[in-house]
Each structure stands twice: as C-alpha cells, then as structure tokens.
Amino acid sequence: MEAFASLADGLAVAIQPMNMLFALIGVLLGTAVGVLPGIGPALTVALLLPITFKLDPGGSIIMFAGIYYGGMYGGSTTAILINTPGESASMATALEGNRMAKAGRGGPALATAAIGSFVAGTIATLGLTFLAPYLVDIAVSFGPEDYFALMCVAFVTVSATFGDSPVRGLTSLFIGLLLGLVGIDILSGQSRLSFGIPELYDNIEVTTLAVGLFAVGEALYVASRRHVHEEKLEAVRGSLWMTKEDWKRSWKPWLRGTAFGFPIGALPAGGAEIPTFLSYSTEKRLTKHPEEFGHGAIEGVAGPEAANNAAAAGTLVPLLTLGLPTSATAAMMLAGFQQYGLNPGPLLFADQPKLVWGLIASLFIANAMLLVLNLPLVGLWVRLLKIPQPWLYAGILVFATMGTIAANPSPVELVMLTVFGVLGFLMRRFDFPIAPVVVGLILGPIAESQLRRALSISLGDPMVLLQSPISATLLGIAVIALVLPFFLKGLGRFKAVED
Amino acid sequence: MSQVRKGLWRSALAAAAVAGFVTSAAAQMELKIMAPAAPGGGWDQTARSMQQALTQSGIAKSVQVTNVPGAGGSIGIAQLVNNSKGDGNQLMVMGYVMVGALLTNKSPVTLDQTTPIARLTTEYEAIVVPANSPIKNAKDLAAAIKADPAKVTWAGGSAGGVDHIAAALFAKAAGADPTKINYIPFSGGGEALAAILGGKVTAGISGYGEFESQVKAGKLRLIGLTSAAKTANVDVPSIKEQGIDLEIANWRAVVAPPGISADQKKALTDAMDKLAQSKEWQEILKAKGWENAYVSGDAFAKILANEQALTKEVLTAVGLVKS
Numbered sequence: 001m002e003a004f005a006s007l008a009d010g011l012a013v014a015i016q017p018m019n020m021l022f023a024l025i026g027v028l029l030g031t032a033v034g035v036l037p038g039i040g041p042a043l044t045v046a047l048l049l050p051i052t053f054k055l056d057p058g059g060s061i062i063m064f065a066g067i068y069y070g071g072m073y074g075g076s077t078t079a080i081l082i083n084t085p086g087e088s089a090s091m092a093t094a095l096e097g098n099r100m101a102k103a104g105r106g107g108p109a110l111a112t113a114a115i116g117s118f119v120a121g122t123i124a125t126l127g128l129t130f131l132a133p134y135l136v137d138i139a140v141s142f143g144p145e146d147y148f149a150l151m152c153v154a155f156v157t158v159s160a161t162f163g164d165s166p167v168r169g170l171t172s173l174f175i176g177l178l179l180g181l182v183g184i185d186i187l188s189g190q191s192r193l194s195f196g197i198p199e200l201y202d203n204i205e206v207t208t209l210a211v212g213l214f215a216v217g218e219a220l221y222v223a224s225r226r227h228v229h230e231e232k233l234e235a236v237r238g239s240l241w242m243t244k245e246d247w248k249r250s251w252k253p254w255l256r257g258t259a260f261g262f263p264i265g266a267l268p269a270g271g272a273e274i275p276t277f278l279s280y281s282t283e284k285r286l287t288k289h290p291e292e293f294g295h296g297a298i299e300g301v302a303g304p305e306a307a308n309n310a311a312a313a314g315t316l317v318p319l320l321t322l323g324l325p326t327s328a329t330a331a332m333m334l335a336g337f338q339q340y341g342l343n344p345g346p347l348l349f350a351d352q353p354k355l356v357w358g359l360i361a362s363l364f365i366a367n368a369m370l371l372v373l374n375l376p377l378v379g380l381w382v383r384l385l386k387i388p389q390p391w392l393y394a395g396i397l398v399f400a401t402m403g404t405i406a407a408n409p410s411p412v413e414l415v416m417l418t419v420f421g422v423l424g425f426l427m428r429r430f431d432f433p434i435a436p437v438v439v440g441l442i443l444g445p446i447a448e449s450q451l452r453r454a455l456s457i458s459l460g461d462p463m464v465l466l467q468s469p470i471s472a473t474l475l476g477i478a479v480i481a482l483v484l485p486f487f488l489k490g491l492g493r494f495k496a497v498e499d
Numbered sequence: 500m501s502q503v504r505k506g507l508w509r510s511a512l513a514a515a516a517v518a519g520f521v522t523s524a525a526a527q528m529e530l531k532i533m534a535p536a537a538p539g540g541g542w543d544q545t546a547r548s549m550q551q552a553l554t555q556s557g558i559a560k561s562v563q564v565t566n567v568p569g570a571g572g573s574i575g576i577a578q579l580v581n582n583s584k585g586d587g588n589q590l591m592v593m594g595y596v597m598v599g600a601l602l603t604n605k606s607p608v609t610l611d612q613t614t615p616i617a618r619l620t621t622e623y624e625a626i627v628v629p630a631n632s633p634i635k636n637a638k639d640l641a642a643a644i645k646a647d648p649a650k651v652t653w654a655g656g657s658a659g660g661v662d663h664i665a666a667a668l669f670a671k672a673a674g675a676d677p678t679k680i681n682y683i684p685f686s687g688g689g690e691a692l693a694a695i696l697g698g699k700v701t702a703g704i705s706g707y708g709e710f711e712s713q714v715k716a717g718k719l720r721l722i723g724l725t726s727a728a729k730t731a732n733v734d735v736p737s738i739k740e741q742g743i744d745l746e747i748a749n750w751r752a753v754v755a756p757p758g759i760s761a762d763q764k765k766a767l768t769d770a771m772d773k774l775a776q777s778k779e780w781q782e783i784l785k786a787k788g789w790e791n792a793y794v795s796g797d798a799f800a801k802i803l804a805n806e807q808a809l810t811k812e813v814l815t816a817v818g819l820v821k822s
Contacts, residue, residue, distance in 0.1 A: 190819075191604065323712050324693060340786070
C-alpha cells in the first residue's frame with residue numbers, strides 16, 4: 001500500500017498547473033511527430049534536450065514522457081488512414097486498420113485504437129506502479145537462450161496466421177529473413193550482403209521497408225488498377241463511432257494486447273513489435289469472425305494497438321529501475337535524466353521519490369489527455385479519405401518519401417524505398433502477403449544473434465536451450481502451436497467422417 | 500476540432516520560438532557539428548552538449564547539429580571528407596570507437612584524410628562481475644582467463660569496439676592468448692548490462708557510467724577501471740595498480756574536413772580552446788560524468804595516429820581485421 005501513498009504524492013506533483021502544461025505540450029508534440037514517419041519521438045526529445053536544460057527537471061521529464069506516449073498514439077493514425085505505419089510498432093495496426101478505413105469504417109478503427117491505447121496505457125502504467133520491482137528481476141533473468149525461444153514462439157504463431165496459403169506466407173517470411181541478413185553481423189563485426197555500400201552496413205531500416213511495401217506498393221497497385229475499375233472509397237459508412245457490437249468485439253483484444261505488450265516491453269531486448277504481432281495472430285485465431293480478417297476486422301486493430309502502448313509503458317520498467325534504456329526514445333530520456341544529475345537505476349526510487357512518482361502519475365494524466373485529444377480528431381482524420389484518389393496517393397508518396405529522407409538523409413535509402421515499393425506492388429499483384437517480410441526483417445536478426453550468444457556462452461552446447469526453464473517452456477509452447485492446428489484439423493476430419 | 504489543431508500549431512510555434520531564443524546569443528562563428536550517429540548515443544550527446552555550451556557562453560553565434568547515423572561513423576566520415584572539403588565551419592564528433600569501426604568496415608575513407616582539431620573527453624573502461632561471483636579482483640579474473648580463456652565470457656558493446664579491444668588487451672596482459680577470448684557483443688542500450696546482472700556471463704566491460712548506479716547499489720562488483728591510477732570516484736584500485744598491465748580509455752574528439760586553410764584550422768582550434776575553459780562546458784562535464792581530457796592541435800594529431808596503430812594491431816590479433 002506504500003505504492004498508493006507514493007502515487008498520491010506523485011499526483012500532487014503532476015497536477016501542478018506547470019506540470020500539466022508540460023504534459024499537454026508533450027502529448028501534442030508527440031502526436032504531431034508520431035503522425036510523420038521518420039521524425040520519431042527520439043529525435044524530438046533530442047532536439048528539446050538543450051532547450052529544457054534550464055527548466056525544472058520534473059516538468060521536462062514529464063514532457064518527455066508525454067512525447068513518448070503521444071508518439072505511440074500518432075503512429076497508428078497514419079497506419080490506419082493511409083497504410084503508412086509511422087513506426088514499426090504500428091505495422092500490425094495497418095493490416096486490418098487500413099482495410100477498415102477503406103470500407104468506410106475508419107472512424108471505429110481510429111476510435112478503437114485510441115480507446116485501446118488508453119486502456120492499455122492505463123493498465124500498463126498501473127503495472128509499472130506496482131509490479132516494476134518484481135518484474136525487473138524476471139526481466140534480468142531472461143538470457144539469450146530465452147529470447148531465442150521467445151522468437152521461436154513469435155515465428156510459429158505469426159507465420160501460421162498471415163495469408164491464406166502457408167507456402168506464400170513462408171515465401172514472404174524468407175524474403176524478410178534474407179533482408180535481415182544484410183549489414184554488419186553484430187557478433188563477428190563483419191559485413192554481410194552489403195556489397196561495399198556503407199548505407200547497408202547498418203542493416204535495412206525497418207521503417208523504410210514497411211513504408212515501401214505498404215504505402216508505396218499500395219500506391220503503385222492502385223494506380224495500376226485504375227484503368228480496370230476505379231475503387232470507390234466511402235469515407236464513412238454506417239456510424240462514425242464505435243457501435244455496441246464494436247465495443248463488444250474490442251474489449252477482450254484490448255486486455256489481451258495489454259497482457260502481451262507490458263511484460264514483453266519490460267524485457268531489456270523485448271521491444272514493441274513482437275507483442276503487436278503476437279496479439280494480431282492471437283486475435284485472428286480467437287475471433288468469431290475469421291472471414292473478416294484481411295478485410296478489416298476490428299479485433300485486429302484493437303489488440304495490436306493496445307499491445308503497442310502497453311509495451312511503451314513496459315520499456316519504462318527497465319529504464320527507471322535499472323537505468324537500462326531499451327528503445328531509442330528511452331535512451332534520450334535517460335540522457336534527459338542525466339542532464340539533471342539524476343541516475344536512473346536501483347537507487348532512483350529511493351533518492352528521488354517525488355520525481356519518479358510525479359512522472360508515473362503524469363503518465364496517467366498524459367494518457368487521459370491523449371484520449372480527450374484524439375477522439376474528437378477522429379471525425380477530422382476520416383475526412384482525409386474524401387480526398388480524390390489520385391491526390392491522396394500522390395500525397396502518400398510525397399509523405400512516405402519525405403519521412404524516409406528525414407530519418408536517413410541518403411540517396412541509397414530512397415533507392416531502397418523505391419525497390420521495396422516495386423516489390424510490394426509485385427507481391428500484391430501476385431497475391432503474396434507482405435507483412436511476413438517485415439516480420440522476418442525484425443525477428444530474424446534478433447533470433448540469430450540471441451541463438452549465437454546463447455551458444456557462445458554455453459561453449460557450443462545446444463542443451464542450454466532446454467536447461468533454462470523459461471526457454472524450455474517457451475519452446476514447448478512453440479511446438480504445441482506448430483502441431484495443434486494439424487491435430488485439430490485431423491480431429492475435425494475424423495468427426496466429419498463420423499457424421 | 501479546429502481549436503485542438505490551432506493549439507497544436509501554437510505549441511509547435513512556441514517550441515520553435517524557444518529554440519530560436521536559445522541560439523541567438525551574439526558572437527562570430529556559425530558552426531555546424533555533425534554527430535555521425537543516431538540521436539541518443541554518446542556522440543550525439545557530445546555534439547548537443549557542445550552546441551549548448553558554445554552558444555550559451557557566446558563562443559559561437561549559432562551551432563547546428565546534424566545526425567548522420569550509420570556503421571560506427573563510416574557514413575558520417577565519408578560525408579565529411581567528400582562533401583565538406585574546405586568548409587571551415589564544419590566539425591565532426593568522433594571517438595575511439597570510430598578508429599576500430601573504420602578498420603573492421605574496411606572503410607575507403609580514413610581518419611588520416613580529416614583535420615584533427617581536439618580531444619575533449621575521456622571515459623575509462625570498467626570491468627565488473629555479478630555481485631555473487633567468486634571473482635573478487637583483477638588477479639582472480641586474470642587467473643581464470645589464463646586457465647581457460649574460452650570459459651570466461653565477456654559481455655560488452657559492438658564487435659571491434661573499445662570494450663572488445665580492452666577485453667583482448669586484458670587477456671594479453673594476463674598472459675593468455677587474446678585470440679581465444681569469448682567476447683559476446685551486445686547491441687547498445689543496456690542489453691549487455693542485463694546479461695551481466697542476470698549472471699549469464701562471467702564479466703562485463705563498458706564505460707564506467709553504464710555500471711555506476713548498479714555498483715553503488717551493490718548489484719555488481721567493480722573489478723577495476725582501466726585508468727593508470729585509482730580515480731576519485733571509485734573505491735577500487737585501478738586494474739594497472741592491481742598488477743595487470745592494462746591502460747585504455749574511450750575518448751571523444753572533434754575533427755574538421757580536409758582541405759581547410761591554416762587560418763580556419765586555427766579559428767576552430769581557438770573556439771575549442773575557449774570551449775574547454777568555459778564554465779558552461781565544465782558544468783556539463785560534471786553533470787554527465789565525463790572526464791576532461793582536453794588536448795588540441797599537433798599533440799592530438801599524434802595521439803590519433805598512435806591509437807590507430809595500436810587498434811590495428813589488436814584487431815588483427817583478435818582476427819577482426821585481416822592484415
């Protein structure tokens with residue numbers, strides 16, 4: 001109950017008018033930069049650091065937290081409306097969200113994303129308040145072999161659920177894995193498949209691939225089909241808001257997404273992408289409306305969006321309790337702490353309780369502010385879809401290119417964007433799912449390096465994968481997830497025969 | 500809705516106005532500093548701290564920081580050498596890590612093509628072990644490594660970086676074969692720290708700042724720093740004082756593009772001299788825990804040349820660079 005008293009003290013700090021103002025500026029800036037691909041929250045915090053130096057530490061750290069949460073909200077808006085994920089964690093949202101927007105259900109998609117983010121952010125912040133000290137011990141005990149096992153679970157569940165044909169899904173996944181090999185190998189320091197091009201040394205940027213495949217590929221595809229038949233887009237069909245049915249179908253995915261996002265986000269090498277994929281494939285499997293997946297199922301937006309925001313709160317666990325920044329934005333926030341001579345870590349809660357609890361309390365406030373800000377904007381955003389198609393897609397191309405250039409000012413990056421755009425067009429044309437490519441690019445290198453680390457530590461003994469209880473359990477889950485569908489199918493056939 | 504939108508613009512304008520206000524102190528130089536890395540890392544923080552101190556103290560009229568991320572600085576240096584030739588207002592932050600990265604990446608552009616200006620800061624490497632480890636001091640670690648270098652696992656930063664080099668030098672000083680060390684590189688951002696805290700590896704090696712709060716909280720045991728003698732901020736004697744002949748520091752410096760005139764070089768060096776003495780810079784060093792290691796001009800050029808030769812030797816010895 002000590003946490004409650006501390007949280008109350010924290011709230012007293014956070015609702016001081018100046019701190020509220022900082023939180024508001026933070027969420028506004030965060031939403032704005034989240035909408036633009038390329039300019040992420042990390043760069044924004046970096047730009048603001050020298051300016052905030054003169055300010056009071058509490059206020060500016062609260063503002064940074066607002067930017068962080070706001071960025072997560074903003075990223076989903078472009079993913080849903082124009083199929084351009086502002087960052088890789090919004091990719092899973094784009095899958096169903098954009099389909100919904102095209103079917104005139106952009107309003108409910110944005111609403112479920114905003115409310116889901118709020119619910120997940122609030123629950124995860126509660127988790128941060130009460131569980132951080134325990135969670136951090138588990139997070140630290142996660143070794144390379146356990147990460148590898150987690151990746152196996154992700155591979156199995158994710159690849160089984162994308163697309164209708166497993167062969168096509170696997171083909172896409174392997175393209176992603178191949179792209180994931182490009183660049184300097186982290187363990188040996190040697191470059192692979194980079195052909196002496198320095199820009200390729202640093203691996204292929206996930207956002208470049210995602211924006212190329214999703215946005216550019218889509219624009220090319222739409223352009224190629226225009227002479228055949230013009231796709232009529234209705235901005236709003238049915239209610240702009242979520243119907244009772246939408247609510248009913250959303251609340252469970254929100255909670256499940258949170259359950260994926262928060263713990264995985266809290267892992268030092270967990271990240272926000274993996275829980276969104278896991279959530280997407282879980283929802284696809286559990287839904288009562290499997291026919292809607294791929295055509296705009298609201299569960300497919302609600303779950304990943306919740307997972308994404310819960311993971312954002314999760315990354316604050318290692319940051320505050322260990323001083324471990326696990327994302328670029330967290331690294332900038334760490335720099336922000338250090339600028340005031342504060343060292344996040346085991347002693348921060350004891351040394352600076354007012355600041356830490358003020359920050360946690362302001363996360364609740366930032367979350368509520370974001371909901372209030374974003375829901376009224378839904379009506380405005382969906383109007384974007386009323387723009388005539390040629391203009392809209394030309395705008396998307398400009399937007400995608402600008403974002404890529406802003407993130408990595410290099411001609412090589414633009415060439416890659418174009419190549420990926422053409423690849424995305426061809427894959428769409430010949431009916432290959434594109435999401436597994438991005439999944440492969442993200443998960444492949446993590447799985448590889450963690451496996452090799454595990455084997456280096458065990459001096460080459462593969463049994464290490466089974467000796468760790470976490471790893472053994474996760475590998476067991478992966479095997480079950482792999483075998484179960486075949487088993488159930490067999491069972492179903494058996495029953496059919498019996499009838 | 501439109502009000503919300505207006506609010507958004509207003510806040511953006513306010514942020515821009517604040518930014519303008521900070522950088523408008525009157526002075527002569529208009530500098531551009533490139534951080535050859537993404538926002539958030541050490542080079543980026545150095546560049547932005549320089550920006551802050553240079554403008555607040557009035558040494559420069561304006562300072563623009565740009566990020567050119569990629570490949571341990573290989574992309575940044577290529578841009579500096581190829582696109583900024585003769586530009587007397589351009590600086591690039593770099594450090595020891597770049598020396599190694601350029602060698603392992605077989606970069607076509609080398610540091611010899613740049614104009615060395617000054618070394619600013621240094622940070623000693625720290626070797627730590629989990630608090631419950633049987634290894635108590637540098638001698639224990641050296642004995643373990645001598646017995647079987649492969650069984651001692653090291654967690655640290657990127658392959659070929661300063662952490663890796665320091666681990667190899669430690670093994671060499673302990674009388675073991677440095678090519679046999681079991682060094683496990685982790686990507687930045689504390690993944691290595693998690694592996695050490697979780698007891699997955701024997702020892703960890705990185706800048707002391709990464710470990711400081713854990714050491715103070717008693718979760719990690721500090722074996723020693725790679726300084727010549729014990730520094731004021733730690734209780735443990737340096738590794739060299741414990742009888743293992745290892746001395747290495749991760750420094751950060753600034754270089755200018757090739758082809759600048761002697762006057763331009765002098766102007767840049769003077770600005771850095773003034774920066775190093777400014778009250779603002781001293782405060783930043785203190786807040787960030789960076790050690791002042793200011794050396795400018797020919798003395799720095801000499802250090803740079805020495806470090807390049809040493810690094811090449813070590814990286815060739817551990818097999819990362821083929822001679």
